[in-house]
Amino acid sequence: MDTNYSFKIYDNTSSLPIEWNSISSGNNIFLTREYLQVLEQSAPVNMTCHFIGLFQGEELVGIALSQFLNLNKMESFGDRDKCVKTAIRNSVFKNFTSHILIIGNNMLTGQNAFVFSDKIDTIQALKTLKKASEKLKVIFKKKGTKIHITTFKDFSIEEITNFESAGFQNHFRFCTQPNMVFEIPNQWKSEQDYIDALLKKYRDQYKRARKKADSIEKRKMHLEDIIKHEETIYELYHHVAQNAYFNTFFLAKNHFRTFKELLKDKFLFYGYFIDNKLIGFNTLIKNGNVMDTYFLGYDESIQREKMLYLNMLYDMVAYSINKGFKEIVFARTALEIKSSIGAKPKEMFGFAQHTNSVADLVFEKAFNYLEPKVVWQERNPFK
Template sequence: MTTYKLYNSFKDLPEAWSVLSKNDLFLQESYLKAMELASPTNISWYYVGVFKEQKLVGIAIIQRVELYLKDMFREHTDGFFIRSLKDILSIFLRGNMLVVGNMTHTGQHGLYHTQEISKDDFCDAIIRTLNDLRLKIKNENHKKIRVILWKDYFSDQVPFGNSLVYTKEQLNRVEVQPNMILKVKDHWKTFDDYLTDLNKKYLRRYRTALKKAKNIRKEELDIEQVRTLNDTMYQYYKTVSDNASFNTFILPKNHFISLKTELKDAFKVYGYFLDNELIGFYTLLINKSQLETYFLGYHPNYQYTYQLYLNMLYDMAAYGINQGFQNVVYARTAMEIKSSVGAEALPMVVFMKHTNSLLNSLFRQIFKLMNPTKKWEERHPFKH
């Protein structure tokens, strides 16, 4: 017999959770604790345990995301028509959404189950939990869930064993921006091996970026330095975040401190200094064989002069290769420049529906307007 239980905090999770989550940092209690202590204010966290004969055989993260106009659209240079269109689309999406997965990071980091339960039985338990949670939120918070989202699967993956499951649930399969991943080649034992594989054009590009940053001191920051520099880091993060045309959340000010405190060496923070002044930073998450790039920020006055962002991408690649990771996960956005350092675009899809049947029938077309296809040129930096 398959049963399920909904948990409201990492503190309530069963002991067996740590066993099932051991291969994904984003499911582990240390990460969940850090996020609960420093989550965007519009995101609430829930956890699902799926049991078979009282044994935990599957786990999932569900987030309630409250969408507001000011958080979704932060572009200030749009013309009247685009602003009007965004206002209409925001009304369509604005409200409460339930997400199976993690809105704060690219990739499928919200589900795991053992072979002791089938995909369909596991997903059926998650669907039943979603229905229970919708009712709970309606009764306790007087809020109606408008959108259900199963987040971030590679295009050749389906979270459901039988496609009839998402047909029955009236889910729309929608393509989203790709996940940019640098696959570390077997013969890359050091970053020098990577550089050897670059063709002349991109080797010059690397050397130019390195030369521009020659006066920059790069340093890994410990927890005390993160605390000391947190205000500046947050300001730089907001500078980058506010330039995005569409966002569903804003990190709280204590976010980087919380992750460094709870994850310790699994959360890396690197600062870029000019004359002892922090002018930029980037963060990394150590997720088994995957090096996950995380949030970054920089002073806008120094970005172009010192090619800060490009240097960060190279430094992330260098860390991943030198430390023996299988992949450097650059996530989505800025596809072209990430492609220029060797990251490949892996297509991703989400499964989503509006709880209003009429609006759900229009969802695929509406979402295309919300998430337009980005035209960009794929780069080929390596020798053939």
């Protein structure tokens, strides 16, 4: 088999090959032309995206996404932890690791870096993708930007063997917070099946949360509703993002509107109201038979009183079961509460390398020091 692959790098979706979606559709919505247009039109201000096509001769046999992050443009990395370690971390990120090239999607959790056709030799394809990352570094250098770190993310333990065979042995292999994944049993057909499967302690938690939220009205919001409430939506989102452990970007204000315009019914937006006032929202993305949870926002004072976040999680589970999805990707953050509703941790790995060979030697120690550690207890809510 001919494994002589080439690559092309695109900086806009209008230049993508017409057959692009024949590779992505049915495999991963986050590499379709429509989703990439969302990034093109409403990426965070500190993010620049490129799209990579892998070719065997003239035939497109693989597609990939790259994101460049300029952390110097960040207003804040997250304000939850105000301590010396956080200040040191922020200073190091600003000065030594502020220009990051990612093969993958930093806005999502999971393998959203590439899709290869069945015809492709995975090892050779990864080698070609590595060459594409080197070419991107040259492209940025010509524009006056030096890439500090190149990273490939997020991959399961089964997938990383291919990387090691493809020449990534000299890269630092890292493991960050797990992806929280909820696998829906085939026999469950409704939310009641989920409730019935819970242990008494967690069934009582479910009932208590639902009762607390009695006064809240949940509404499916359409494009015109999202546009109407755009200012409030952004305030609610930004409050949650600002109080996270660590951020490398903030969404653009028009992000949710753009998502709905381009992904239509594949993107779900639910608002939570009290007396017609929007006090929270969550978003979901249909990705084949997998439901991906996306960004959310809420009024903190009401969230605590009404157990709003927990109710949102229950709503996501209920919708996904009722609509026949096989799995819910709950991503990172809030690990323990997601565990309490039934999500299980799935380890995700990445590979990173610092451009400076001297800095690369201490990169692993620095990463382990700076990566936010979260202590949490895994729960098992089911009988």
